[in-house]
Structures are given as C-alpha cells and as structure tokens.
Amino acid sequence: MTTIGIVGAGAAAAAATHVLDSAVPDAEVTVLEKSGGLCGRAATRRNDDRDLVYDYGANYLKADDDRVVELVTETLDDEGMVDATEPVYTFDESGEVSPGRDADDHKWSYRTGLTQIAKRLFGGTDATVHRRTRVETIRRDESGDHPWTLVDTDGDSWGPCDVLLVNPPAPQTAELLADAEWESPVRERLRAAAADVPYRTVWTAILHYPFALDRPYYGLVNADKEHAVGWISREECKDGHVPDGESLLVVQAGGEWSAERYDADPADNVAELAGHAADIVGDDRLLDPDWTDHQGWRYAIPEGELDREPAHGEDPVDAAAREGLYVLGDWVAGEGRLHAALANGLDAGKRVAEDV
Incomplete structure (x- = not known):
C-alpha cells in the first residue's frame, strides 16, 4: 500500500487527491489542514441570520482550462452551480x-459558495482530512521504506509516508522547508526558489x-x-x-x-x-x-513565477519530486487564479501516480 501525506487542503491538493484516488486505488491519503475550512483562498462564509453566502477570497472560477471545465461541469456533480x-x-x-x-x-x-469545489473533490475520495492541524516539521528518514513524517504543532506525528505533497503558499512552504529535517541540497534549492516568489x-x-x-x-x-x-x-x-x-x-x-x-x-x-x-x-x-x-x-x-531554472541549472521542483516531495498550487503554476491551482493539482496528481 502506498501512503501519501498532504500538507494543506487547498484547491490544488483537492484536485491532486481526486486524481490519486482513482489512479492509485490502494493509496492511503492523509491531508492535514491548519484552518477549519477547505479550498484555501477560495473561501466562503455564511451569515445564517441574514441568509447571506459570500466568497470573500477568490470570487469565482473562470473557464480558462478545458480539464478544469470538464472536472466541475461533468466529472463532479454540478448541482447548485451558479x-x-x-x-x-x-x-x-x-x-x-x-x-x-x-x-x-x-x-x-x-x-x-466556492468551497464546494474542494468539498466535492475530497468528498468523492477515501482520503482522510484533518482540519485545524498545523504542520510544524517535515522529517525525512533515509533508512526506512517510508521516508516522510509530518509533525504538527501539538507534537503529534503523522506517517510515515512514501510520498509528500505540499500545498501552502510559497512563503509558508519556504518556512516549512527551512525548518525541515531533510538532509539534502535539494531542500535548500527548493526553499530558496519558493522564498523568491x-x-x-x-x-x-x-x-x-x-x-x-x-x-x-x-x-x-x-x-x-x-x-x-x-x-x-x-x-x-x-x-x-x-x-x-x-x-x-x-x-x-x-x-x-x-x-x-x-x-x-x-x-x-x-x-x-x-x-x-x-x-x-x-x-x-x-x-x-x-x-x-x-x-x-x-x-x-x-x-511572479517560480524560478524553475536557477543558476545551478537544476529544476528544484523536479529534483524534490525525485525524492518524493511534490509542491503544488497556483504559485507553482505561475498564475494566481483558482483554475490554475486546480489545473496544477491535476498535473501533480498525475505525476505522483506515474512516479509511485
């Protein structure tokens, strides 16, 4: 069985989980989300007293990617779409x-609200999503078959995992990588690239x-x-x-x-x-x-775009993926839009499925 850990329950993570659920059916997927909601900046609130629903982060989903259009209008239930x-x-x-x-x-x-996208994507899988669980440390143990472990702010460990997907915004991903217990030059290269976005x-x-x-x-x-x-x-x-x-x-x-x-x-x-x-x-x-x-x-x-070709000549995203850590999100796609995050998540899920 393949074990997959995911940091963050944003749109890209939801799309990747959707792909992995069918492409790697024996995978055990665990998602750790620091907040109480899903879908990252595509966020929705309600005021039941006033009968209000409002998307206060990303405002809507554009039809700028054919795969995303097919995902939300055909693959997922489009009931309630406006x-x-x-x-x-x-x-x-x-x-x-x-x-x-x-x-x-x-x-x-x-x-x-827009959070329905992530709720429907995660809800259609066997993934386990733990909300209000903030990851503090990423650990890699080269001696085991399942090298990755996550430690949250309460000191609880999650894993070990074969593969790790990291979905927070670039600055927060850079902070995680800066403190990661991962002895590899790839860690610093990816951290520096993320910090520069x-x-x-x-x-x-x-x-x-x-x-x-x-x-x-x-x-x-x-x-x-x-x-x-x-x-x-x-x-x-x-x-x-x-x-x-x-x-x-x-x-x-x-x-x-x-x-x-x-x-x-x-x-x-x-x-x-x-x-x-x-x-x-x-x-x-x-x-x-x-x-x-x-x-x-x-x-x-x-x-700005993630620098995929730094001065040393090695793509830090590809280098990290070869070690089993995948970064994903709109910042990896190079476009701060919801459809770009979803498309990048679909790509990331496909790549992980091929690699494992």
Missing part, C-alpha cells in the same frame, strides 16, 4: 468606471446594504493597479447568495494599501474601503453599510 452572467468592468486611478472586460466569460460559484497582500471588506444596487456589472477591477481598491464585486449576482432587494459588496484593497494597513484597526479599514466603494460605484449610500465583515490575506496572490 454563473454570475453580468460582466466585469474596469476602473482607473481616478475611480472612473469603464465597460469592457470578461463580458462573456463564465464566472462560476455555487449557491453554497513575490506575493500580493489583500485586505478585504464585506459590506451589506438593505437595498438593491442597479448596476450593469458584476465586478469592477482596477486596471492600472494605481487605486487603493483592487476589486469590487456584487455577491447578489450569484443566485442564492443574497436575498432579493439587498446588496453585498466584496471590496478587496490593492496590494500596497493592504500591506500598509494589514494590522490597522479593522473598523477603520472597513470604513475607508466603504468610502472608496461609494466613490467608485457612485452611490453615497454605500458609506453606511448595515452589516460588515472583513478578512486579511497576508499571502493572497502570487505575482
């Missing part, structure tokens, strides 16, 4: 809104209003990346997310603003982002939401 059909408009540094982006593209979610910080405000907004767009994106706000979307454009006659805005600040104000008073941040939203959307009523939520993402979106 499509925000309104277009995405742009705005510039001055806040001026213009039409013309992704007008005809799919913008998929589910009535119960730049990331954008994103601070998000969720703003609810007891009235409907009459606008022709689903979302607004800052095209020149010069505004304090990077993105605004209307959750009411997704069926089942917001009651009729109400509005729920997801306002994501730009990288510079988010980094500078990441640890500021959340109430002040929410108020400032509500003010920006009112200016951009052109409605002063947005200054006064009747309910709010917020979330900061220190490592939200990779903004």
Whole structure:
C-alpha cells in the first residue's frame, strides 16, 4: 500500500487527491489542514441570520482550462452551480468606471459558495482530512521504506509516508522547508526558489446594504493597479447568495494599501474601503453599510513565477519530486487564479501516480 501525506487542503491538493484516488486505488491519503475550512483562498462564509453566502477570497472560477471545465461541469456533480452572467468592468486611478472586460466569460460559484469545489473533490475520495492541524516539521528518514513524517504543532506525528505533497503558499512552504529535517541540497534549492516568489497582500471588506444596487456589472477591477481598491464585486449576482432587494459588496484593497494597513484597526479599514466603494460605484449610500465583515490575506496572490531554472541549472521542483516531495498550487503554476491551482493539482496528481 502506498501512503501519501498532504500538507494543506487547498484547491490544488483537492484536485491532486481526486486524481490519486482513482489512479492509485490502494493509496492511503492523509491531508492535514491548519484552518477549519477547505479550498484555501477560495473561501466562503455564511451569515445564517441574514441568509447571506459570500466568497470573500477568490470570487469565482473562470473557464480558462478545458480539464478544469470538464472536472466541475461533468466529472463532479454540478448541482447548485451558479454563473454570475453580468460582466466585469474596469476602473482607473481616478475611480472612473469603464465597460469592457470578461463580458462573456463564465464566472462560476455555487449557491453554497466556492468551497464546494474542494468539498466535492475530497468528498468523492477515501482520503482522510484533518482540519485545524498545523504542520510544524517535515522529517525525512533515509533508512526506512517510508521516508516522510509530518509533525504538527501539538507534537503529534503523522506517517510515515512514501510520498509528500505540499500545498501552502510559497512563503509558508519556504518556512516549512527551512525548518525541515531533510538532509539534502535539494531542500535548500527548493526553499530558496519558493522564498523568491513575490506575493500580493489583500485586505478585504464585506459590506451589506438593505437595498438593491442597479448596476450593469458584476465586478469592477482596477486596471492600472494605481487605486487603493483592487476589486469590487456584487455577491447578489450569484443566485442564492443574497436575498432579493439587498446588496453585498466584496471590496478587496490593492496590494500596497493592504500591506500598509494589514494590522490597522479593522473598523477603520472597513470604513475607508466603504468610502472608496461609494466613490467608485457612485452611490453615497454605500458609506453606511448595515452589516460588515472583513478578512486579511497576508499571502493572497502570487505575482511572479517560480524560478524553475536557477543558476545551478537544476529544476528544484523536479529534483524534490525525485525524492518524493511534490509542491503544488497556483504559485507553482505561475498564475494566481483558482483554475490554475486546480489545473496544477491535476498535473501533480498525475505525476505522483506515474512516479509511485
């Protein structure tokens, strides 16, 4: 029997687990996830008192990869899938809104939120997922047949495993590798490559209003990346997310603003982002939401590609895979989008299956 350990229950890990469940049917897969949720930054919350569902990290799934489209529309049950059909408009540094982006593209979610992707992928397998279990140490023992062991922050050991998949964002993967008990030059090469991947910080405000907004767009994106706000979307454009006659805005600040104000008073941040939203959307009523939520993402979106050809000439990802450790996620794919993470997970799962 093949034993496989997975660090992180993000979208890539879910897709890889889906592949491994059928390609390596005798595998025993154990997933350790530090948070209480699944699907990483494709995160969903509910407010049952107000009957709200909102995707506050990744906002939707694009149809930019044929394998991912087939996965979510044919392989998985598509019950409850929704499509925000309104277009995405742009705005510039001055806040001026213009039409013309992704007008005809799919913008998929589910009535119960984007986390359904990972829940359905993991749920269709025999993998065991342990939430609220933070991995602190990766160990490799060259003397045994199953070289990999994971140790969590409570001191509990998981394994040993034949193969290890590591799904956290690049900076967190680099931290794990820095502290790993793995005596190999490959460890440092992969750590250095992961540490060099730049990331954008994103601070998000969720703003609810007891009235409907009459606008022709689903979302607004800052095209020149010069505004304090990077993105605004209307959750009411997704069926089942917001009651009729109400509005729920997801306002994501730009990288510079988010980094500078990441640890500021959340109430002040929410108020400032509500003010920006009112200016951009052109409605002063947005200054006064009747309910709010917020979330900061220190490592939200990779903004550069992983260096697969460092100066020493060896691909660190391939070198680590040869020793049985596989990194995966949108940062490995080189594109900070949900479909890219899923596609990379499919690739990683296939590669692991071939290798074992």
